[in-house]
Amino acid sequence: xxxxxxxxxxxxxxxxxxxxxxxxxxxxxxxxxxxxxxxxxxxxxxxxxxxxxxxxxxxxxxxxxxxxxxxxxxxxxxxxxxxxxxxxxxxxxxxxxxxxxxxxxxxxxxxxxxxxxxxxxxxxxxxxxxxxxxxxxxxxxxxxxxxxxxxxxxxxxxxxxxxxxxxxxxxxxxxxxxxxxxxxxxxxxxxxxxxxxxxxxxxxxxxxxxxxxxxxxxxxxxxxxxxxxxxxxxxxxxxxxxxxxxxxxxxxxxxxxxxxxxxxxxxxxxxxx
Numbered sequence: 371x372x373x374x375x376x377x378x379x380x381x382x383x384x385x386x387x388x389x390x391x392x393x394x395x396x397x398x399x400x401x402x403x404x405x406x407x408x409x410x411x412x413x414x415x416x417x418x419x420x421x422x423x424x425x426x427x428x429x430x431x432x433x434x435x436x437x438x439x440x441x442x443x444x445x446x447x448x449x450x451x452x453x454x455x456x457x458x459x460x461x462x463x464x465x466x467x468x469x470x471x472x473x474x475x476x477x478x479x480x481x482x483x484x485x486x487x488x489x490x491x492x493x494x495x496x497x498x499x500x501x502x503x504x505x506x507x508x509x510x511x512x513x514x515x516x517x518x519x520x521x522x523x524x525x526x527x528x529x530x531x532x533x534x535x536x537x538x539x540x541x542x543x544x545x546x547x548x549x550x551x552x553x554x555x556x557x558x559x560x561x562x563x564x565x566x567x568x569x570x571x572x573x574x575x576x577x578x579x580x581x582x583x584x585x586x587x588x589x590x591x592x593x594x595x596x597x598x599x600x601x602x603x604x605x606x607x608x609x610x611x612x613x614x615x616x617x618x619x620x621x622x623x624x625x626x627x628x629x630x631x632x633x634x635x636x637x638x639x640x641x642x643x
Contacts, residue, residue, distance in 0.1 A: 405599070405600075408599075409599045409604065409614075411476065412476060412501055412502070412553065412599075412604045413604050413612050415473065415474050415475070415476045415501060415502065416502055416551055416604050416605075416606040416612045417606070417610065417612055418467060418470070418473065418474045419463070419467075419474055419502060419550075419551055419606060420550065420551070420606050420607075420610035420611075420612070421610065422463050422466035422467045422474070423435060423463065423466075423550065424610060425466045426462075426463060426466050427538070427539055429466075432538045432539040432540070433537065433538050434509065434510040434511075434536065434537055434538055434539075435459060435462060435463060435510050436459075436506070436510045436511040436512065436513050436537075437458075437459050437504040437505075437506020437507075437509070437510045437511065437512055437517075437567075437568060438457050438458060438459070438506055438511075438512045438513060438514050438516070438517070438568070439457060439462075439511070439513040439514075440453060440454075440456070440457050440513070441456065441457070441462055442456065443455075443456035443461040443462045443464070444461075444465070445461070445464075445469075445489075445493065446464075446469040451493055451497075452490070452493075455490075455493050455494050455497045456497075457514070458497040458498065458567045458568075459500075459504050459506070459510075459567060460475055460496050460497050460500050460567065461493065461496065461497055464496075471496055475496060475500035475501060475502075476500065476501035476502075476565075477495060477496065477499055477500065477501070477565065478499070478501060478563065478564035478565045497567060498556075498565075498566070498567055499556065499563075499565035499566060499567070500554075500565055500566075500567055501553065501554070501564060501565050502551040502552060502553060502554060502604065502606065503551065503552060503553075503554030503566045503567055503568045503569035503594055503595070504550065504551055504567065504568055504569065505548075505549045505550060505551070505552070505568075505569055505571070505626060506568050507521075507534075507535065507570065507571065507574075508534065508535055508536065508548075508549075508571065508626050508627045508628065509535065509536050509548065509549070509550055509608060510535070510536075510537065511523035511535045511537055512568075517568060517570055518574065519574070519575075521534075523535035523537055529643075530642055530643065531640055531641070531642060531643065532629055532643055533628070533629070534627065534628075534629055534640055536548070536608070536628050541628065542608055542628050542631075543628060543631050543632050544624075544631050545607065545608040545609035546607050546608075546609040546611055547607060547624060547625055547631060548607060548608040548625065548626075548628060548631065549569075549605055549606070549607060549608075549625050549626055550606045550607060550608045551569075551605070551606040552569050552595055552603045552604065552605045552606065552615070552620070553595065553596045553597070553598055553599065553603035553604045553605070554566035554567075554568070554569050554589075554594045554595060554596055555589045555594060555595075555596035555598070556589055556594065557588055557589055557590075562585070562586065562588075562589055562596075564596060564598060566589065566594045568594060569593050569594050569595050570593035570594065571593060571623065571626040571627065572593065572620070572621045572623060572626070573623050573626075573637065573638065573639045573640075574639065574640055575639055575640050575641065576639060577639075578593065579591065579592050579593060579621070580592060582617075583597055583601075583617045585597070585598075595620055597616070597617060597620070599614060601616055601617065602614040602615060602616050603615055603620060605620075605625075621636075622636040623635065623636055623637060623638040623639075624636055624638070627640075
């Protein structure tokens with residue numbers, strides 16, 4: 371009868387070394403796959419948002435949904451959403467997404483336990499931190515005026531600055547090149563986290579963004595835009611198309627403003643007529 375021999379210490383160390391080596395080779399690949407899956411998921415969410423945005427417009431006589439407006443909003447149970455939670459775009463767009471909150475808005479949680487979160491806290495989080503922020507000053511409009519330093523899309527302001535905000539179908543000269551939504555981020559307790567309800571352009575009446583892109587800078591320095599996908603942002607255009615745009619493309623004002631596109635000026639700034 372043959373006597374079985376166990377593994378020697380050296381043999382076990384060799385096997386463990388091989389396993390560790392294979393693991394070290396696999397981890398970067400797994401990380402890349404996960405990151406790519408996240409990007410694809412965000413692109414899919416962007417398409418859903420664009421479809422819902424167009425549906426809203428169709429049902430509202432061609433008027434685009436304002437990015438910020440004190441308009442009525444309800445949750446999936448028909449309960450009124452309180453102000454100012456209702457004013458940000460997500461809850462007013464939610465009915466046109468069949469309230470597919472997680473699938474369309476992709477809330478990137480900070481890691482805190484939200485199991486005991488009350489309804490109003492949840493509603494607030496949905497309204498402030500969707501994965502994709504809206505180009506609300508130049509498309510749809512910010513009726514609070516805060517994204518444009520008090521400049522609301524009203525006739526009195528348009529008489530001075532021109533039709534700076536696209537508010538309805540047929541107004542954009544190039545819908546396929548005009549940003550509607552893009553990957554966004556916010557700052558929370560000194561740390562940058564994915565998701566914010568608005569994005570602001572590189573230029574307004576003067577330059578608004580900082581120098582070269584810095585992922586550790588305060589998000590407001592780059593209009594809350596987040597180049598989180600290998601230096602690019604998921605970008606949803608007004609025609610519903612979705613593309614990946616790098617920093618140079620995101621700095622081109624022709625992608626932000628209809629007036630910049632009309633003048634074919636990538637460095638365009640808002641000025642009096």
